[in-house]
Amino acid sequence: MRIARPKAARILAAAVAIGLVVSGCASERDDGDSEGDSDTFVFGNAGDPASLDPGLASDGETFRITHQVFETLLTHESGTAELTGGLAESWESNPEGTQWTFHLRDGVKFHDGADLTGEVVCQNFDRWYNWTGTYQNTTLSYYWQAVFGGFAHNESEETPEPNYVGCTAPDDLTAVIEVAHPSANYPGGFSVEAFGIQSPNAIEAMAEDDPSGEGENITFPDYSQEAGVVSGTGPFEISEWDKSNGEVTLKRFDDYWGDRAGVSTLVFRTIPEEDARRQALQAGDIDGYDLVAPADVETLEADGFQVPVRDVFNILYLGITQDSDPALEELPVRQALAYALDRQNIVDTQLPEGGVVATQFVPHTIEGYSENVTTYEHDPEKARELLAQSGHEDLSLDFCYPTEVTRPYMPAPADIYELLRADLEDVGITVNPVPLKWNPDYTETTRDGGCNVYLLGWTGDFNDAFNFLGTWFGSYQKEWGFRNEDLFDLMAQAEVEPDVDTRVGLYQQINEMIMDFLPGVPISSSPPSIAFAPDVNPPNVSPLTRENYAEVSFKD
Structure with missing residues (x-):
């Protein structure tokens, strides 16, 4: 049975909680060790799940929940x-x-x-x-x-x-x-x-x-939007999805074939704003949350909270939908966008320690990364020259960015958008902001090619460069809006190549081709951090962001 929090944590929680209003409903448990709620672990999600059926999903907030089930x-x-x-x-x-x-x-x-x-x-x-x-x-x-x-x-x-x-x-x-x-x-x-x-x-x-x-x-x-139909084999089973309070409740499955989960109840509570998630953790309303803002890491650790950092396994990029505007089909215009962006500023101000500027569409931790790609340093003057030479000094772009979410590769979407917007406007581009709620509006709109440019990224599903490159560039996709048969053919060759070393060489060649063609602008890779209360035995953190919350327990 879970016991009361350590005295220091209770004092901290009380101090922070004064005058505090946190998104979501009140905690299902107190700081005491009452029998009914002392074995409940509450995690602050950045967004709502799309579905309780993982087969219908493609987003991390959904998979964080369904991975347990x-x-x-x-x-x-x-x-x-x-x-x-x-x-x-x-x-x-x-x-x-x-x-x-x-x-x-x-x-x-x-x-x-x-x-x-x-x-x-x-x-x-x-x-x-x-x-x-x-x-x-x-x-x-x-x-x-x-x-x-x-x-x-x-x-x-x-x-x-x-x-x-x-x-x-x-x-x-x-x-x-x-x-x-x-x-x-x-x-x-x-x-x-x-x-x-x-x-x-x-x-x-x-x-x-x-x-x-x-x-x-x-x-x-309907079956995917409420508990009662879906049924898996995992260490937890779905008990309830309370959409009015933004909570999904899981109960321990006692007939699980593997190790028994360390807590009897697991609650995922949607708290879209990172500040509100941090405050909820400090107040004792939740026991953990993901995608900690870099500026909060030192403060949380100083107050006794645990903030483990994952390995780098992601890419943030500026996507370009070429067939959404004839100007974007011109390579000099796409090059101008790349030279306009101060990506180092994003790394320095928005990402946790260990973040790096991305030179290509795979992280440097994946085999197939090339040291010989064309790079685009921040050069506003060159960007202006390219726009002038192509006759697009008056370029105007609808720039989509997500709201009510943070992602492992994008801890503060609105802040990152604002910095990139300022860079584009600095070279004479008119930027029309298009903020959209992440799930489902943003994911559907970008995937259907509904934006000129947009912010997206990818955390790898498994350790092969094709999981990154094949996701985007194996064939025509509406979100990119281009047809490059040479690239598609090389991707097809790499996909079926059985020899790993040969395949890695093809990936390097593909990365070099992509960065010459420049379908979008890779921005950064980052090691996302995750926070837990002092009295939690946390799970092993995963570079794939696939933590197993059956590993969670509370300290004696």
């Missing part, structure tokens, strides 16, 4: 990016890389009591493959299309050809997944949270409830 065939060693068994104890592929065999753990139960079998694994993959209608919109099936291609019956010419061929279960504890061609996405893609395995009962119930709408007006299926 659903498990994938493969996962990563706690606190690292090293691939290891998840629901599969072991796995192998044929020499061609087109057949992947997974040997499942015995005795795994779903939250609704069903057993994990090879047939259930196949039901999940076949469900995703056979999606129709609105499910084929990338808002809902982004990761399926990114890792496995299209569907059994594609309904749009823009949907990629399917790479998934089928799944068979030769026995209860084996699943064999066949793909049409080898890919650098495998085996890492089998660890992506979107492919969390659901129970057969849940799959049957989901079939009765479809999404609707298109474009920016997608309506998620």
